Amino acid sequence: xxxxxxxxxxxxxxxxxxxxxxxxxxxxxxxxxxxxxxxxxxxxxxxxxxxxxxxxxxxxxxxxxxxxxxxxxxxxxxxxxxxxxxxxxxxxxxxxxxxxxxxxxxxxxxxxxxxxxxxxxxxxxxxxxxxxxxxxxxxxxxxxxxxxxxxxxxxxxxxxxxxxxxxxxxxxxxxxxxxxxxxxxxxxxxxxxxxxxxxxxxxxxxxxxxxxxxxxxxxxxxxxxxxxxxxxxxxxxxxxxxxxxxxxxxxxxxxxxxxxxxxxxxxxxxxxxxxxxxxxxxxxxxxxxxxxxxxxxxxxxxxxxxxxxxxxxxxxxxxxxxxxxxxxxxxxxxxxxxxxxxxxxxxxxxxxxxxxxxxxxxxxxxxxxxxxxxxxxxxxxxxxxxxxxxxxxxxxxxxxxxxxxxxxxxxxxxxxxxxxxxxxxxxxxxxxxxxxxxxxxxxxxxxxxxxxxxxxxxxxxxxxxxxxxxxxxxxxxxxxxxxxxxxxxxxxxxxxxxxxxxxxxxxxxxxxxxxxxxxxxxxxxxxxxxxxxxxxxxxxxxxxxxxxxxxxxx
RNA sequence: GCGCCUGUAGCUCAGCUGGAUAGAGCAACGGACUUCUAAUCCGUAGGUUGCAGGUUCGAGUCCUGCCAGGCGCGCCA
Numbered sequence: 001x002x003x004x005x006x007x008x009x010x011x012x013x014x015x016x017x018x019x020x021x022x023x024x025x026x027x028x029x030x031x032x033x034x035x036x037x038x039x040x041x042x043x044x045x046x047x048x049x050x051x052x053x054x055x056x057x058x059x060x061x062x063x064x065x066x067x068x069x070x071x072x073x074x075x076x077x078x079x080x081x082x083x084x085x086x087x088x089x090x091x092x093x094x095x096x097x098x099x100x101x102x103x104x105x106x107x108x109x110x111x112x113x114x115x116x117x118x119x120x121x122x123x124x125x126x127x128x129x130x131x132x133x134x135x136x137x138x139x140x141x142x143x144x145x146x147x148x149x150x151x152x153x154x155x156x157x158x159x160x161x162x163x164x165x166x167x168x169x170x171x172x173x174x175x176x177x178x179x180x181x182x183x184x185x186x187x188x189x190x191x192x193x194x195x196x197x198x199x200x201x202x203x204x205x206x207x208x209x210x211x212x213x214x215x216x217x218x219x220x221x222x223x224x225x226x227x228x229x230x231x232x233x234x235x236x237x238x239x240x241x242x243x244x245x246x247x248x249x250x251x252x253x254x255x256x257x258x259x260x261x262x263x264x265x266x267x268x269x270x271x272x273x274x275x276x277x278x279x280x281x282x283x284x285x286x287x288x289x290x291x292x293x294x295x296x297x298x299x300x301x302x303x304x305x306x307x308x309x310x311x312x313x314x315x316x317x318x319x320x321x322x323x324x325x326x327x328x329x330x331x332x333x334x335x336x337x338x339x340x341x342x343x344x345x346x347x348x349x350x351x352x353x354x355x356x357x358x359x360x361x362x363x364x365x366x367x368x369x370x371x372x373x374x375x376x377x378x379x380x381x382x383x384x385x386x387x388x389x390x391x392x393x394x395x396x397x398x399x400x401x402x403x404x405x406x407x408x409x410x411x412x413x414x415x416x417x418x419x420x421x422x423x424x425x426x427x428x429x430x431x432x433x434x435x436x437x438x439x440x441x442x443x444x445x446x447x448x449x450x451x452x453x454x455x456x457x458x459x460x461x462x463x464x465x466x467x468x469x470x471x472x473x474x475x476x477x478x479x480x481x482x483x484x485x486x487x488x489x490x491x492x493x494x495x496x497x498x499x500x501x502x503x504x505x506x507x508x509x510x511x512x513x514x515x516x517x518x519x520x521x522x523x524x525x526x527x528x529x530x531x532x533x534x535x536x537x538x539x540x541x542x543x544x545x546x547x548x549x550x551x552x553x554x
Numbered sequence: 555g556c557g558c559c560u561g562u563a564g565c566u567c568a569g570c571u572g573g574a575u576a577g578a579g580c581a582a583c584g585g586a587c588u589u590c591u592a593a594u595c596c597g598u599a600g601g602u603u604g605c606a607g608g609u610u611c612g613a614g615u616c617c618u619g620c621c622a623g624g625c626g627c628g629c630c631a
Contacts, residue, residue: 031571031573035573046574053610058611085573087574170630170631172630287629308629341626368624412559413559416565416567429593436591436593440590484570499567512594517590
C-alpha cells in the first residue's frame with residue numbers, strides 16, 4: 001500500500017514539475033510514514049517541507065500544489081489534508097484495507113514475501129565458534145540472529161546460503177590438543193600438572209576418556225607433538241559433533257561447514273596471497289609480508305605472513321572471503337561478536353584490496369548476553385562454564401523462549417537474558433503472549449467447526465461488517481506486515497519482527513476480550529471468522545521466520 | 555592515549571533511517587472469568603531522552619565537546 005501511494009505522490013510531483021508549477025528537477029527521497037496520531041491520517045509525507053526550501057515557497061503552498069495534481073485513478077484516497085508545518089496527510093478508503101484480506105487468502109504462505117533480493121545470492125556466515133568447546137549463550141544469540149536473518153532474506157527473494165566457518169587451525173588447536181593430552185595422561189594414571197592456559201572444562205576430561213576407551217594407550221607411543229596434533233583433531237571433531245547437536249536441538253541448520261584447514265590444504269591461502277602480491281598490494285618489511293590495508297581506511301597495514309613463515313589468522317580470513325566471492329556470492333553477511341569490531345576495517349580494506357566494493361560485505365555485530373536469574377547476574381567465568389552453555393539454556397527454557405529472547409533486542413545492544421523470566425508462563429513473558437494469540441484463534445476456529453459452521457472464503461464474506469476501530473487497526477497492521485519484513489531485511493534487524501508480533505497480538509487480545517467472533521449473527525460470524533483466520537496466518541508466518549513454533553493449543 | 559558500541563519511565567527496551575503531544579512490556583495501584591482459552595483484558599500513575607552547545611521550519615535521531623558503562627587497539631585467534 002505504501003508503494004502505491006508513494007507512486008501516486010511522485011507522479012503528481014512529476015506533473016507539477018512538467019507544468020512548471022514546481023521549479024525543482026529532482027524528487028527528493030519520498031518518505032511516507034504511518035503517523036502515531038490517528039488524527040494525522042493513515043499515511044503522511046513530509047515531502048512538501050523537504051522541497052520548500054528549494055522551491056523558495058512556504059511548505060504549505062508546496063503541499064497544495066502537489067495535491068492539486070494528484071490523480072487517484074483507483075480511488076484509494078478518501079481525503080487529504082495539509083497538517084501542522086506542511087505534512088500531507090492521507091486518509092484511505094476502507095475498501096483499501098479490506099483488500100489485504102483477499103491478498104492474504106490468495107498468497108497463502110507467500111503473503112509477506114517480497115522481491116527486493118531479486119534472486120541475488122547471499123551468504124550468511126554465523127556462529128563460526130572455534131571447535132574448542134561447547135557453544136555458550138553468546139553463540140546462541142548469534143545463531144538466532146543469523147538464522148532469522150537468513151529466513152528474512154529468503155522471504156525477500158534472496159538466495160541464501162548459511163555457512164559456519166570452522167576455525168580448526170592455529171594455536172588454539174594446539175592448546176586443545178595439549179589439554180586433552182594432559183587429561184588423557186592423567187586418566188592413564190600419570191601425574192601431570194594442568195596449566196592455566198589450557199581449557200578447563202569437564203568436556204575435555206570426557207574427550208580424554210573417550211580417547212582412552214577408543215584408542216587405549218596408543219598416544220603414549222607418539223611424540224608429544226604428534227600426540228597433541230592427533231588429539232587436537234580427535235577433540236575438534238568430537239566437539240564439532242557436539243556443536244552440531246546443540247544447533248540441531250536449537251533448530252539451526254547450515255548449508256555448509258567451511259574448514260579453515262581445508263583452505264590451507266587446497267592452497268587457497270597461498271593463492272590469495274599471490275593474487276595480492278600481483279596487484280602490488282603486499283610487500284615485505286622486517287622479514288614479514290604485509291597487506292596494504294591503510295589506503296582503504298584501516299589505521300595501519302596488516303601482516304599476512306609472519307617473519308617465521310607462518311600465515312596469520314587474517315591471511316586465512318582474506319583467503320576465505322576471496323573464496324566466498326569465487327563461489328559466486330554477491331552479498332556477504334557476517335554475524336560477529338561485538339568484541340571483534342576492531343577487525344571490521346581491516347576486513348573491509350582487504351576486500352577493497354581485492355577490487356571489491358566494501359558495501360558487499362555487511363557485518364552485523366552482536367553484543368554480549370548477560371545471563372540472569374531472577375534479576376541477578378549469573379557469573380560467567382570459564383571455570384563455572386557449565387551453566388552458560390547454549391544447550392543448558394535451551395534445555396531449561398525451551399527453544400521458543402530462547403529464540404524469542406535472543407531476537408527481541410537490537411543486535412548492537414547488550415542483552416539481559418533472565419532464565420526465570422523466560423520460563424515463566426505468565427504475562428511477563430512475551431513469547432507466550434504471542435503464541436497464545438495464535439492458539440486462541442485456533443481455538444475459535446475449532447469451536448466454529450464444532451458448531452457446524454463452514455469456514456468461509458473471502459468470497460463468502462461481507463468485509464464491510466468489519467468496521468470496528470480494532471478491526472481497522474488490525475487490518476492496517478496486516479497491511480504493514482510485508483513492509484516490516486522488508487525493513488528487517490534492509491536494516492538487517494530481526495528484532496522488528498518480535499515487536500511487530502507483540503503489537504499485533506496486543507490489539508488482537510484486546511479485540512478478543514471485547515467482542516465475540518462467533519455470535520448468533522451468521523454474516524458477522526463469517527466475516528470475523530475469516531478475519532481472525534488471516535491474523536492467525538500472519539502470526540504463524542512471522543513466528544516461522546523467527547524459527548519459533550506456533551502452537552494450536554496451549 | 556586512540557577507536558567502536560551504548561546511555562530514553564523504578565526495571566528491561568522500542569522509536570519506522572530528521573517529523574506532529576517520546577511509546578511498549580514488566581514492576582505498583584484499582585477493576586473484569588455462568589459467554590470462542592484469564593498464559594488474556596480494562597483503567598490509574600510514571601519523563602529535563604546522560605550533560606552542554608550547534609546545524610534547521612523541526613533533533614531521542616545529524617555535528618562538536620564533555621560524563622558514565624561495555625568492548626577493542628598483536629607478526630594472538
